[in-house]
Amino acid sequence: MSTGHTPPTAIHVEELTRRYGDLVAVDQVSFTVPGGQMTGFVGGNGAGKTTTMRMIMGVLGIHGGRVRWGDREITTTDRRGTGYMPEERGLYPKQKVREQLIYLAQLKGMSASEAKGEVTEYLERLGLAERMDDTVESLSLGNQQRVQITAALVDQPSALILDEPFSGLDPAAVDSMADLLREHTARGVPVLFSSHQLDLVDRLCDRLVILAGGQVRAEGTPDELRQGTALRYRVVGVSDVGWVRDVLPDGGGGGRVLDVDGSTAVVELAGDPGADQQVLDRLVSEASRRGGLRELAPIITPLSEIYREATA
Numbered sequence: 309m310s311t312g313h314t315p316p317t318a319i320h321v322e323e324l325t326r327r328y329g330d331l332v333a334v335d336q337v338s339f340t341v342p343g344g345q346m347t348g349f350v351g352g353n354g355a356g357k358t359t360t361m362r363m364i365m366g367v368l369g370i371h372g373g374r375v376r377w378g379d380r381e382i383t384t385t386d387r388r389g390t391g392y393m394p395e396e397r398g399l400y401p402k403q404k405v406r407e408q409l410i411y412l413a414q415l416k417g418m419s420a421s422e423a424k425g426e427v428t429e430y431l432e433r434l435g436l437a438e439r440m441d442d443t444v445e446s447l448s449l450g451n452q453q454r455v456q457i458t459a460a461l462v463d464q465p466s467a468l469i470l471d472e473p474f475s476g477l478d479p480a481a482v483d484s485m486a487d488l489l490r491e492h493t494a495r496g497v498p499v500l501f502s503s504h505q506l507d508l509v510d511r512l513c514d515r516l517v518i519l520a521g522g523q524v525r526a527e528g529t530p531d532e533l534r535q536g537t538a539l540r541y542r543v544v545g546v547s548d549v550g551w552v553r554d555v556l557p558d559g560g561g562g563g564r565v566l567d568v569d570g571s572t573a574v575v576e577l578a579g580d581p582g583a584d585q586q587v588l589d590r591l592v593s594e595a596s597r598r599g600g601l602r603e604l605a606p607i608i609t610p611l612s613e614i615y616r617e618a619t620a
C-alpha cells in the first residue's frame with residue numbers, strides 16, 4: 309500500500325471569484341473544508357459548485373480570492389496529491405477497467421505493483437471484481453461511476469474534491485462509497501462533495517455549504533443550520549386537540565399553531581429555550597386536563613426545507 313499524502317488541517321476557500329464575460333459565476337465565495345470531515349456542497353443548477361471546485365483544483369483560473377491549504381497558500385504539489393473527480397468524467401471508454409486505473413495510479417507516482425494491489429482491492433470492495441478486465445464502455449453508467457471514483461481514491465490522497473460522486477449510484481453503491489470515504493476522513497482527509505440529493509447529503513455529511521447565484525447562503529453542520537430554523541413540535545392528544553389554540557392564541561403565547569387535524573396538531577415555538585419550555589409545560593398540563601397526551605415531540609426540519617429557506 310502507498311504511504312499516501314499528508315492531509316492538511318483544512319482547506320480554506322477565501323473570497324474566490326470567477327467571471328465568464330459579464331456573468332459572475334462565483335462571487336467572493338468563502339468556506340472551510342475541515343480535515344477529517346465530509347462537507348456537502350449543494351446548490352441548484354448553475355449555482356457555481358463545479359466552477360468553485362475547478363478553481364480549488366487549479367484547472368480553472370481564479371479571478372479573485374485564494375485557496376489555502378492549512379495555514380498557507382495551496383501549491384501544485386498539494387493539488388497533485390488531491391483525489392479529484394471532475395464533472396467531465398475522463399475515462400477512456402475502450403480501455404479495460406483495471407488496466408486503466410493502474411495506469412492512472414502510476415501517473416500519480418505509484419509503482420505498478422502498489423497500484424495493482426490498491427486498485428484490485430477497491431474494485432473488489434465496490435463489487436466490480438468480475439468486471440475488472442472488461443472495457444469501461446461495456447459497463448453500466450453506475451458502474452462506470454464506481455470506476456471513476458476509484459480513480460480519485462487511489463494513492464491515499466491528502467484531500468478529496470468530488471463533483472457529484474453519488475449521482476447515478478444505486479443505494480448499495482452509495483453505502484459502500486460512503487464507507488470508503490469515511491475511511492479517508494478517518495485519516496484526517498478533508499472531503500468536499502457536491503450533490504443534488506439532499507436526503508443523502510443530510511445523511512452523509514458532517515458539514516454543509518449551500519450555494520446560490522454564485523454566493524454562499526449558509527454554512528455549518530446540519531444541526532447548526534437547523535438551529536436557525538423555527539422549532540416545531542407535534543402534539544398528539546387522545547381526542548380533538550383544538551385546545552392548543554387556547555394555549556397559543558394568534559399573536560400571543562410564545563409560539564403559533566400551524567395545523568390542527570383531529571387529535572394531532574403542529575405548533576411552532578419561538579426558539580427561546582426558557583420561554584419554549586414554558587409553552588411545552590403548558591401544553592402538557594392542558595393535555596392532561598383534557599384526557600392525556602399521546603405524543604409531544606420535536607419535528608426535525610428536513611434539509612430540503614433549510615435549503616429552500618437559504619436559497620429563497
Ligand SMILES: Nc1ncnc2c1ncn2[C@@H]1O[C@H](COP(=O)(O)OP(=O)(O)OP(=O)(O)O)[C@@H](O)[C@H]1O
Nearest residue numbers: 328331333334351352353354355356357358359360
Ligand atoms: N465555460 C463557461 N463559459 C461560460 N459560462 C460558464 C462556463 N462554465 C460555467 N458557466 C456558467 O457559470 C455558472 C455556474 O456554473 P457551474 O457549472 O459552476 O454550476 P453548478 O453549481 O456546478 O451547476 P450544476 O449543478 O448544474 O452542475 C452557470 O451560470 C454556468 O452557465
